[in-house]
Amino acid sequence: MASQSSFIHTDTLYVGARDLVRLVQRQGLPASIAGVAEQLRRDFLRWDDFEKTPRIANHSRDGVIELMPVADAERFAFKYVNGHPKNTREGLPTVMAFGVLADVATGAPRLLSELTLTTAIRTAATSALAARALARPGSRRMALIGNGAQAEFQAIAFRDLVGVRELRLFDVDPAATAKLVRNLAGQGLDLTVCASTVEAVRGADIVTTVTADKANATILTPELLEPGMHLNAVGGDCPGKTELHRGVLERAAVFVEFEPQTRIEGEIQQMPADFPVTELWRVLAGQHPGRRADEEVTLFDSVGFALEDYSALTWVHDTALSLGIGQRIDLVPAQDDPKDLFGLLRQERAVVRAQ
Amino acid sequence: MASQSSFIHTDTLYVGARDLVRLVQRQGLPASIAGVAEQLRRDFLRWDDFEKTPRIANHSRDGVIELMPVADAERFAFKYVNGHPKNTREGLPTVMAFGVLADVATGAPRLLSELTLTTAIRTAATSALAARALARPGSRRMALIGNGAQAEFQAIAFRDLVGVRELRLFDVDPAATAKLVRNLAGQGLDLTVCASTVEAVRGADIVTTVTADKANATILTPELLEPGMHLNAVGGDCPGKTELHRGVLERAAVFVEFEPQTRIEGEIQQMPADFPVTELWRVLAGQHPGRRADEEVTLFDSVGFALEDYSALTWVHDTALSLGIGQRIDLVPAQDDPKDLFGLLRQERAVVRAQ
Numbered sequence: 001m002a003s004q005s006s007f008i009h010t011d012t013l014y015v016g017a018r019d020l021v022r023l024v025q026r027q028g029l030p031a032s033i034a035g036v037a038e039q040l041r042r043d044f045l046r047w048d049d050f051e052k053t054p055r056i057a058n059h060s061r062d063g064v065i066e067l068m069p070v071a072d073a074e075r076f077a078f079k080y081v082n083g084h085p086k087n088t089r090e091g092l093p094t095v096m097a098f099g100v101l102a103d104v105a106t107g108a109p110r111l112l113s114e115l116t117l118t119t120a121i122r123t124a125a126t127s128a129l130a131a132r133a134l135a136r137p138g139s140r141r142m143a144l145i146g147n148g149a150q151a152e153f154q155a156i157a158f159r160d161l162v163g164v165r166e167l168r169l170f171d172v173d174p175a176a177t178a179k180l181v182r183n184l185a186g187q188g189l190d191l192t193v194c195a196s197t198v199e200a201v202r203g204a205d206i207v208t209t210v211t212a213d214k215a216n217a218t219i220l221t222p223e224l225l226e227p228g229m230h231l232n233a234v235g236g237d238c239p240g241k242t243e244l245h246r247g248v249l250e251r252a253a254v255f256v257e258f259e260p261q262t263r264i265e266g267e268i269q270q271m272p273a274d275f276p277v278t279e280l281w282r283v284l285a286g287q288h289p290g291r292r293a294d295e296e297v298t299l300f301d302s303v304g305f306a307l308e309d310y311s312a313l314t315w316v317h318d319t320a321l322s323l324g325i326g327q328r329i330d331l332v333p334a335q336d337d338p339k340d341l342f343g344l345l346r347q348e349r350a351v352v353r354a355q
Numbered sequence: 356m357a358s359q360s361s362f363i364h365t366d367t368l369y370v371g372a373r374d375l376v377r378l379v380q381r382q383g384l385p386a387s388i389a390g391v392a393e394q395l396r397r398d399f400l401r402w403d404d405f406e407k408t409p410r411i412a413n414h415s416r417d418g419v420i421e422l423m424p425v426a427d428a429e430r431f432a433f434k435y436v437n438g439h440p441k442n443t444r445e446g447l448p449t450v451m452a453f454g455v456l457a458d459v460a461t462g463a464p465r466l467l468s469e470l471t472l473t474t475a476i477r478t479a480a481t482s483a484l485a486a487r488a489l490a491r492p493g494s495r496r497m498a499l500i501g502n503g504a505q506a507e508f509q510a511i512a513f514r515d516l517v518g519v520r521e522l523r524l525f526d527v528d529p530a531a532t533a534k535l536v537r538n539l540a541g542q543g544l545d546l547t548v549c550a551s552t553v554e555a556v557r558g559a560d561i562v563t564t565v566t567a568d569k570a571n572a573t574i575l576t577p578e579l580l581e582p583g584m585h586l587n588a589v590g591g592d593c594p595g596k597t598e599l600h601r602g603v604l605e606r607a608a609v610f611v612e613f614e615p616q617t618r619i620e621g622e623i624q625q626m627p628a629d630f631p632v633t634e635l636w637r638v639l640a641g642q643h644p645g646r647r648a649d650e651e652v653t654l655f656d657s658v659g660f661a662l663e664d665y666s667a668l669t670w671v672h673d674t675a676l677s678l679g680i681g682q683r684i685d686l687v688p689a690q691d692d693p694k695d696l697f698g699l700l701r702q703e704r705a706v707v708r709a710q
Contacts, residue, residue: 010447017688021699029700056411058426060459065431067422071413076420078435080455082462092365092461093693098686100435104415106447107437112467116688120696152697176694183697331453333372333471338448339531341475342507342538344376345384 010334015113015316015326023316023325024117033157035319037125039311044129044281049073050307054261057238062086064238070306076102077310079115083238085212093149094212095119101313109331111317115309120150122312123304124157126257127232130300131162131206133283134255134290135230139205140165145197145219146211146235147171147180154208154234155184162206166190170200171211198224209243210234216270222247227295236267237303244299246270252299253292255280258307266301277301365689370468370671370681378671378680379472388512390674392480394666399484399636404428405662409616412593417441419593425661431457432665434470438593440567448504449567450474456668464686466672470664475505477667478659479512481612482587485655486517486561488638489610489645490585494560495520500552500574501566501590502526502535509563509589510539517561521545525555526566553579564598565589571625577602582650591622592658599654601625607654608647610635613662621656632656 015023024032043050055068063084070077081097088094097115102108131139142164144151148171158164167189171177177193184191194200201207201224209219212235220231222245231252236242244267254277256262268275280300282288291298320326333344370378379387398405410423418439425432436452443449452470457463486494497519499506503526513519522544526532532548539546549555556562556579564574567590575586577600586607591597599622609632611617623630635655637643646653675681688699 010451014684016685017699018685021688024700051413053411056408056422056424058406058424058431058459060426060428062460063462065426065457065459065462067411067424067433069411069413069422071415071420073415076413078422080433080457080464082457084460084462087461088693090461091693092463093687093690093696096365096462096464096687098464102420102435102437104413104420105417105439106442106445107418107420107439107451108447109435109451109453112686114686114688117696117699148694149696173694179692179695179698183695183701329369330371330373331467331469332448332451333376333469335448337534338443338446339503339528340534340538341448341472341504343534344372344472345379346538 010108010332011328012109012331013111013317013320013326014329015111015320017114017116019320019325020114020117020316023319023323026323027319029156030160033121033125034160036122036312036315037129037161039315040122040125040129040308041284043307043311044284047281052258052307054264055306068306068309070310071104074104075310076104077306077313079306079309081115081119099309099313101317111313112329112331113313113316115312118312118316120153122308123150123234124153126308127154127208127234127300127302128157128161130255130280131158131230131232134298134300135162135206136228136291136294139163139230141168141204142206142208143168143200143204145170145200145207145209147176148210148212150210150234151180152183154210155189156187158206159187159189164206168192168194168200168204170194170197204229206230206232208232208234211243216240216242218245219243220248221245222251225251225297227297229297231297231299232302233267233299234302238265239269242267242270249299252297254299254301255283256301257303257305261305262301262303265303268301365463365687366683367464367686368466368672368675368681369684370466370675372469372471374675374680375469375472375671378674378678381678382674384511385515388476388480389515391477391667391670392484392516394670395477395480395484395663396639398662398666399639402636407613407662409619410661423661423664425665426459429459430665431459432661432668434661434664436470436474454664454668456672466668467684467686468668468671470667473667473671475508477663478505478589479508481663482509482563482589482655482657483512483516485610485635486513486585486587489653489655490517490561491583491649494518494585496523496559497561497563498523498555498559500525500555500562500564502531503565503567505565505589506535507538509565510544511542513561514542514544519561523547523549523555523559525549525552559584561585561587563587563589566598571595571597573600574598575603576600577606580606580652582652584652586652586654587657588622588654589657593620594624597622597625604654607652609654609656610638611656612658612660616660617656617658620658623656
C-alpha cells in the first residue's frame with residue numbers, strides 16, 4: 001500500500017523467496033556471497049556498536065523456533081528461524097527463515113525479507129570469512145561432511161574467498177552427495193566422493209561439518225585431526241546438537257561468534273564454562289593473532305549469530321533497492337492522523353453501529 | 356507464491372493493514388471486538404497450555420522495539436511492536452505492530468498479519484474482559500483519560516461487553532478529545548468533555564487511563580479514588596512508563612496479565628517485589644473471586660501480553676480465511692527437494708560460474 005501522504009513513509013519493502021532468487025540470479029551467487037561477506041566484515045569490525053542478546057528459543061518435540069534480535073543505533077533487526085530435522089520427510093525444509101530491518105528512531109519496519117536462502121549465503125560467507133582469517137595460507141583441500149541444503153553455498157564461498165580447489169565429500173545420505181556433485185559440476189572444483197568421514201578428512205586442509213541431526217553426534221574424533229587443519233563446525237547450533245567429540249575441542253584453538261550464545265548452543269556446550277575461546281571479530285580487527293603456528297588446529301565453532309542476519313538483511317535491502325526488486329506492502333497502516341487509528345475504519349460508518 | 360507441489364504447503368497468508376480494515380468493516384467493529392474477546396477468554400482459560408516469556412525489549416532514546424513470543428503445543432506466535440511517543444510529530448503512529456503465527460510441529464509460518472489496528476482491538480477486548488469480571492455490576496459511567504489512537508476501541512468495547520453508557524473524556528491535547536467526540540457521535544454513548552482528570556473521574560464507576568508519555572506520570576492520585584471504582588490502567592506498559600501514583604496501588608486490589616512481565620513493565624514496577632497481585636486468568640477460571648466487595652477499588656494493571664496477540668492472530672487467521680481476505684506470499688521458498696536449496700538458483704546456471 002502506497003503512503004496516503006507523500007511525507008509519511010510507513011510502507012515496508014517485501015523481498016519474498018522468488019524475489020531473492022531473482023536478486024541472487026541477477027548478482028550471481030559468487031558476487032552475492034562476496035557482498036554479504038564484505039558487509040559482515042564491516043559489521044564485525046564495529047562489534048561494540050551492537051546491542052547483542054542470545055536468541056530466544058522455543059523448543060518442542062521435533063524442533064526449535066527462534067527469534068534472533070540485534071540492533072545498533074540506527075537499525076533493529078530480527079530473524080525468525082526454525083530447525084526441524086524431520087521436516088524433509090514431509091517435503092518441508094529443515095530450516096525456514098525470514099527477517100525484518102526496522103528504524104530504531106521510529107520503530108517503522110523498512111524491510112521484510114525471506115531468509116531461508118539468504119541464511120545459507122550468510123552462513124557460508126561467515127564460515128569463509130573465518131577460514132580466510134584462521135586457515136593456513138594456501139589451504140586448497142576441504143572435506144565437506146554433510147551434503148545437504150547448505151553444502152553448495154559453503155563450497156562456492158570457500159572456493160572464492162579462501163581459494164579451495166578440491167572437495168572431499170561425505171554424507172550418510174548418498175542421494176545428498178549425488179545432488180551436490182550434480183550442482184557443483186563445472187564450477188572449477190575437483191570433487192571426490194568419499195565412503196566415510198575418515199576418508200574425506202584424510203589430508204584435508206579444512207574440514208567443514210554441516211550435518212543436521214538434532215543429537216550429540218561425534219562426526220569428528222581426535223584421531224582424525226592432522227596438524228594445521230582448520231575446522232569449520234557449522235551444524236552444531238543448539239543445546240543438545242553437537243558434531244564434534246570433546247577431544248577435538250581440547251586439541252584446537254577455538255573461535256566463536258558471540259561467546260555467551262555459543263556457550264549455550266555451540267560445540268563448546270560440552271566444555272566447562274571457562275574453556276578458553278576467542279571471538280572472531282577480535283581476529284578480524286587485529287586484536288588477536290588467530291592462528292599462532294602452521295601446526296595449530298583451529299576451529300570455528302559457528303552457531304549463527306543475529307549480527308550476521310543484520311548484515312545479510314542490510315545487503316538484501318541495499319541490493320533489492322538498487323536492482324528494483326521487491327514490492328511495497330502495508331505491514332503498517334498509512335494514516336493521515338496517527339492519533340486517529342479508528343479513522344481507518346470510517347470509510348464505512350456502519351461498522352461501528354451498536355449491536 | 357503458490358506451492359509448486361500441491362502436498363508441500365509452505366506459503367503464508369498475508370493480512371496487511373488494508374486487508375485488516377476490510378476484515379473489520381465486513382465483520383463490524385463490535386463483532387470484531389466480541390470475537391477477539393471470546394478467543395481471549397478461551398485462551399486465558401487454558402493458561403497452563405502456554406509457554407510464556409516476558410517480552411524482549413530494545414530501548415533507545417526515543418522509544419522501544421519489542422518482540423513478544425508465546426507458544427502452545429500447536430502454534431508459535433510472536434508480535435513485533437514499537438512504542439515511540441514522539442512519532443506523531445512526524446506523522447507516524449506511536450505504536451506499529453505486526454505478527455506471525457507458525458506451526459510448532461514444522462516451524463512453517465502460516466500467517467503474517469498487521470497488528471497495529473488489531474492490537475487496539477485486542478487491548479480493548481482484554482480491558483473489557485477484565486472489567487466485566489472485576490467492575491461493580493451495573494457500572495455505566497466511565498472516565499476515559501487519554502483520548503488518542505486507542506480511545507475509540509476502549510469506548511466501543513466497554514459499551515458492548517460491560518454496558519457502559521456514559522463517557523467522561525479528558526486529554527491534555529484538546530484536538531485528541533475533539534477527534535474522539537467526532538468518532539463516537541451516534542454510537543449510543545453519552546459523551547462529556549471534561550476540563551481535567553479530576554472532573555472526568557468524579558462519580559465514575561470505571562476509570563480508564565490510556566495515555567502515551569514515556570514517563571512516570573501520576574494521572575491518578577489516591578484522592579481521586581471513590582469506593583467501588585474499577586481502574587483500567589492501560590498506558591503504563593514499560594519500565595519508566597507509569598500512570599498511577601503508588602498510593603493508588605496501595606488502595607486497590609490489583610489484577611495483572613502475566614505477573615513476571617507486569618512486575619517489570621506495569622504500574623506495579625513502583626512497588627516491592629512481594630506486592631500482592633492476582634493474575635486475571637484465575638478470576639476468569641473461577642479460581643479467585645475477583646472483586647470482594649462493592650466498596651473495593653479494583654485495578655487491572657494492563658501491559659499487553661503475548662498470549663493476547665496469539666488470541667488476536669488466531670482470530671485474524673480464522674476470520675480472514677472464512678471471508679477470503681488476504682493473499683498468499685512466499686516468505687519461505689517452495690522446493691521440490693528440501694535438501695536442494697541451491698536448486699532454486701538453477702534456472703540460470705550462469706549465476707554460479709567462478710568469478
